[in-house]
Amino acid sequence: MPEALSEVKEVARRLGAPVVKRGHRTISSIQKEYKRPVLLVKNDLNLVLYTLQGQKLFFHPGLFKIRLLNYLRGGKESLIEAMDLKKGERVLDCNLGLAQDALMAAFVSKVPVLGLEKEPVIYEIVKRGLERFKPKGKLKVAEFAFKLVKPKLADNLLFLKELPSNSFDVVYFSPMFIKPKWRDGVMMPFREVAVKDFVSEETLKEAERVAKKRVVIKVNKGVKELFPYLSNYSSLKSSGRVEYLFKDT
Ligand SMILES: C[S@@+](CC[C@H](N)C(=O)[O-])C[C@H]1O[C@@H](n2cnc3c(N)ncnc32)[C@H](O)[C@@H]1O
Numbered sequence: 001m002p003e004a005l006s007e008v009k010e011v012a013r014r015l016g017a018p019v020v021k022r023g024h025r026t027i028s029s030i031q032k033e034y035k036r037p038v039l040l041v042k043n044d045l046n047l048v049l050y051t052l053q054g055q056k057l058f059f060h061p062g063l064f065k066i067r068l069l070n071y072l073r074g075g076k077e078s079l080i081e082a083m084d085l086k087k088g089e090r091v092l093d094c095n096l097g098l099a100q101d102a103l104m105a106a107f108v109s110k111v112p113v114l115g116l117e118k119e120p121v122i123y124e125i126v127k128r129g130l131e132r133f134k135p136k137g138k139l140k141v142a143e144f145a146f147k148l149v150k151p152k153l154a155d156n157l158l159f160l161k162e163l164p165s166n167s168f169d170v171v172y173f174s175p176m177f178i179k180p181k182w183r184d185g186v187m188m189p190f191r192e193v194a195v196k197d198f199v200s201e202e203t204l205k206e207a208e209r210v211a212k213k214r215v216v217i218k219v220n221k222g223v224k225e226l227f228p229y230l231s232n233y234s235s236l237k238s239s240g241r242v243e244y245l246f247k248d249t
Pocket of ligand 1 (some may be wrong): 058071094095096097098099100101102116117118119122125154155157163174176179193195196198
């Protein structure tokens with residue numbers, strides 16, 4: 001498959017990783033030889049990362065489906081409420097991750113959502129995942145949203161600094177939760193790989209300059225009190241452990 005081979009070489013070049021032909025070898029024998037995580041390019045060109053702690057990371061829409069179905073049933077969803085998001089409003093997602101929040105935002109805004117991701121492997125996995133994922137069943141209504149999320153490999157602070165004031169309606173952050181007390185099986189491979197930066201005061205200042213309407217931050221409950229510069233943010237408690245902080249700009 002020449003198309004697959006050139007894709008493999010291109011991804012490897014971007015990540016500064018060697019290309020290894022798997023043949024009949026197991027992933028763990030390749031990991032042992034190179035002492036690095038292995039990014040597998042599947043025949044359908046989707047990517048799967050095998051981490052050194054034995055976890056598998058690949059693109060999946062996860063809780064997006066449940067959130068979408070709840071939204072369609074009741075017209076309410078915490079993220080959309082926190083953003084007060086309307087059709088046509090432009091969202092900058094500063095922590096793309098697996099793009100579940102960005103998909104929700106794109107579904108409601110119906111316009112492109114730009115998603116920044118700092119971790120190169122997560123960026124490659126999610127970019128391809130969004131391009132190739134074929135929603136089935138009830139998720140089919142959201143097919144257009146997968147095309148509206150535009151991933152970009154970037155550090156959010158550096159990217160925000162380059163943007164003109166008021167260039168997005170909503171600027172959104174969802175940093176990795178700080179010391180979560182639970183062990184969420186689905187999130188484990190993600191935690192191993194993701195960048196753990198929290199939103200700094202400087203980043204927030206830039207976000208408030210760039211957001212025409214609102215800045216929103218998703219945190220785990222109790223985190224707001226740890227950061228005095230979040231004191232002028234309002235709070236919307238969501239189910240269980242999540243809290244959305246927001247400020248009109
Ligand atoms: C909790 S996850 C985001 C989850 C995402 N909102 C979703 O719905 O799937 C945080 C993501 O932000 C990324 N990240 C952390 N610091 C960043 C930064 N400074 N700039 C851009 N992305 C960053 C991490 O690598 C991780 O993928």
